[in-house]
């Protein structure tokens with residue numbers, strides 16, 4: 001997913017550069033250095049926006065991966081019943097450790113273990129980051 005976004009940003013950058021070239025050729029003589037600078041600036045800004053989007057993607061991925069968790073731990077990480085713990089606002093490091101422990105069989109709970117069995121370390125990191133960032137109540 002991230003690799004794709006990265007490729008897209010490189011593509012955008014390259015396209016931005018060649019656009020400049022095409023415009024210069026089309027309006028021969030008219031292109032000013034200032035205009036080129038502005039166009040390059042726009043291309044650079046586009047790439048920067050993609051870079052910010054990549055940063056945000058971690059948290060967004062985390063949210064998407066918690067669809068199944070919401071059934072028990074609540075939409076906002078606040079659970080509906082006494083037997084399911086709240087996750088909102090919990091420490092990220094603790095969440096990572098617990099989710100890994102369920103996944104790897106060190107912490108045993110029949111309702112939790114199947115839920116996290118197929119998560120990668122990256123998934124767990126994203127999910128933990130998402131819950132850690134939610135308000136506690």
Ligand code: HEC
Nearest residue numbers: 068069071072083084085095098099109111112115116127
């Ligand atoms: C079927 C209900 C259910 C679902 C769905 C579920 N959980 Fe849980 N979860 C539990 C229960 C019950 C516990 C408490 C287990 C225990 O007592 O050890 C728990 C505990 C946890 C804990 C430990 C909390 C703590 O304070 O130690 C974490 C972290 C957690 N779940 C994350 C998740 C994530 C992430 C998902 C989704 C991928 C998920 N859970 C889906 C029922 C569920």
